[in-house]
Structure formats: structure tokens, C-alpha cells
Amino acid sequence: AQSVTQPDIHITVSEGASLELRCNYSYGATPYLFWYVQSPGQGLQLLLKYFSGDTLVQGIKGFEAEFKRSQSSFNLRKPSVHWSDAAEYFCAVALLYNTDKLIFGTGTRLQVFP
């Protein structure tokens, strides 16, 4: 079935540690790929997106993501996590043949310990 999967429901890291959040998709063609972040009780904010070209994408707040076609993955990374990064992170896709809407994964909640 076509889907966007975020295998980790909840991740806990120490402040200053590195972070990697996983995202896998299963669609026939590579979709447009996005990462959004949601602070508690708030709306979502776009971190970064990938359409084509360089497979390592830089985003806001020091985040980056790497597209790997062979693994159908678009993992989000940050070298050193800050306490303010605690939030919920959503991977999303837009299909090439239907860019009317975004399809979201179920999200990964990040907790940061001092």
C-alpha cells in the first residue's frame, strides 16, 4: 500500500547529542518530500523540502535531510540538538501526479533532556 512511514513514535536524546529521525515512503515514483515541525499546541512549520537534485538538503534551525532513492528514505538529521528542538516532527509527501495535497506520516515526538 502507498504510505509514508515514520517508524519511531517517540525519541529521547540528550541536549548536544546528534539526532536522526527516520522517514520511509512507498510510492511508485519518488514523490516530493517534506519535513515539518510542530511545537506543542501549535501549527506546523516547514523545515525543508526535496524535489530533485542534490540529495542532501539544508533546512532551517540547523536541520538537514538526506534523500536515498535505493532505500526510499528521507531521514532528518541534526548534529547537535538543543532543548528548544523538543517538538513533534512530521514527514510528508506530495505525489507527482497530484500536488493538490500533502500526505503526512504519523509523526515522531522528540524529547530533549538537559
Add this chain to the structure above:
Amino acid sequence: DGGITQSPKYLFRKEGQNVTLSCEQNLNHDAMYWYRQDPGQGLRLIYYSQIVNDFQKGDIAEGYSVSREKKESFPLTVTSAQKNPTAFYLCASTLGGVTGELFFGEGSRLTVL
């Protein structure tokens, strides 16, 4: 400042009552969206509109209705036919389709008593 305003932030409703959630944007965006968010399920699309006086059903439109009479406004009505309406509702807009950036409001939390 430009942005999306959702109201009310919190809403309580008795079973059998309709309720309307407001979404207003001053970003001059053409497309607007309503998402429902439940714990562990991510965001699911309810309705979207790409132009005034036109809208399309999303993945979970049953029990909801919308209108788009003005570019700035896209209200969502949760009707009594919605079997499980307690959720967090998010409105979003974008200028040129979802391949651009979706701008989100701060959400409305609806609780049915």
C-alpha cells in the same frame, strides 16, 4: 503581520450540535486546507479549496462541511453526523500548491462532551 488565524482555540460541544471553526488568512493565498490531528495518526485531510467558490473532499470529509465565499476565509463546520469529532483541527494555506510552503494556524481543539 501576515498569517492564519483560527478561532476559537478551544471549543466544547454537546453531542448532536453542529459547530463551526473559523479560519482567516491575510497572506493572499489561493489554496486553503483543513486537517484533523489525532494522537498517533498524524494529520488527515478533511477538505481543501484551491479557489473561491470551489472546494474538494479530502480523505475524511464525512461529517464535515466547508464553504469558500471569500479568498481570505475557509470555515469548517463539524456536523452532528461526525461520529468522533473530538480532535485538534488545523487550517493551512499556500500560495502555489503544496509544493510550496504550507502556512498553518495554531489550531482549534474541539471536545465533545
